[in-house]
Amino acid sequence: MKRDTTVLLEEKRIFKPDVETVERAHVKNWETEIEKGKNFEAYWEEKAEELEWFEKWDKVLDESNKPFYKWYVNGKINLTYNAVDRWIYTEKRNQVAILYINERGGEEKLTYYELYRQVNKMANGLKNLGVKKGDTVSMYLPMCPELLISMLACAKIGAVHSVVYSGLSVGAFVERMNDANAKILITADGTYRRGKIINLKKISDEALLQCPTIETVIVLQHTGNEINISDLSGREIFYDRFLEGEPAECEPEWMDAEDPLFILYTSGST
Numbered sequence: 001m002k003r004d005t006t007v008l009l010e011e012k013r014i015f016k017p018d019v020e021t022v023e024r025a026h027v028k029n030w031e032t033e034i035e036k037g038k039n040f041e042a043y044w045e046e047k048a049e050e051l052e053w054f055e056k057w058d059k060v061l062d063e064s065n066k067p068f069y070k071w072y073v074n075g076k077i078n079l080t081y082n083a084v085d086r087w088i089y090t091e092k093r094n095q096v097a098i099l100y101i102n103e104r105g106g107e108e109k110l111t112y113y114e115l116y117r118q119v120n121k122m123a124n125g126l127k128n129l130g131v132k133k134g135d136t137v138s139m140y141l142p143m144c145p146e147l148l149i150s151m152l153a154c155a156k157i158g159a160v161h162s163v164v165y166s167g168l169s170v171g172a173f174v175e176r177m178n179d180a181n182a183k184i185l186i187t188a189d190g191t192y193r194r195g196k197i198i199n200l201k202k203i204s205d206e207a208l209l210q211c212p213t214i215e216t217v218i219v220l221q222h223t224g225n226e227i228n229i230s231d232l233s234g235r236e237i238f239y240d241r242f243l244e245g246e247p248a249e250c251e252p253e254w255m256d257a258e259d260p261l262f263i264l265y266t267s268g269s270t
Helices: 019-024 030-036 040-048 079-083 085-089 112-128 145-157 170-180 200-208 239-243
Strands: 059-062 070-073 096-101 107-111 136-140 160-163 184-188 191-193 196-198 216-220 236-238
Touching: 030 040, 040 059, 079 085, 079 145, 085 112, 096 112, 096 145, 107 112, 112 145, 112 239, 136 145, 136 170, 136 200, 145 160, 145 184, 160 170, 170 200, 184 200, 200 216, 216 239, 236 239
Parallel strands: 136 160, 136 184, 184 216, 216 236
Antiparallel strands: 059 070, 096 107, 191 196
């Protein structure tokens, strides 16, 4: 018997959140929010005021060259400064910014101040490698704090970050590295997936034979001693050693509101 599924496309019920959820929500009254949004330039100007800008914009939206719209014209900002730096001067300084629990049950916490210092060390290290505003840094890493630290460090100095999913094949990896003209690769010895260890270093080694733009490879020892990579090539350096001696202070790059932040390639399934 054939079932009529059209009823599933005509759902009329509304499920409202409970009082406790509403009290915790950032937007407490959606009707008011939707009404405000009808003037979308004023709405997004109000939202942008929640961020800290080095220089305010001249115009919220430039529609003069459609479809190449420009937002917050001539506004200068840095997203890492907004995500991390500005909070170290507040009571959030010692609050947890990253709570990481890995597949094996291990736990790691980083406060805003600790994250700030780690991001600055990585940012300074990248600058010492010659990474500058507009350069691309690719990451082939597990879901770990070092991935977020690397992304934030790139944003702090104006470099574009490109995160490559650590489950992709060598071919897909090569395609993404070369298309982005990546200058630096940050990878790991391996990662855990469903109880098994995936050797990321072996995959990246094979891929890099076809990636001429990569100048330096930073290798995170994520699995401890599970994968032996004691021998590194001349252009490779361990993550911890890379950060040694780097200052924990770094001035943020002033970025235009329209500057690129990252490159994110879709996967086949996407």
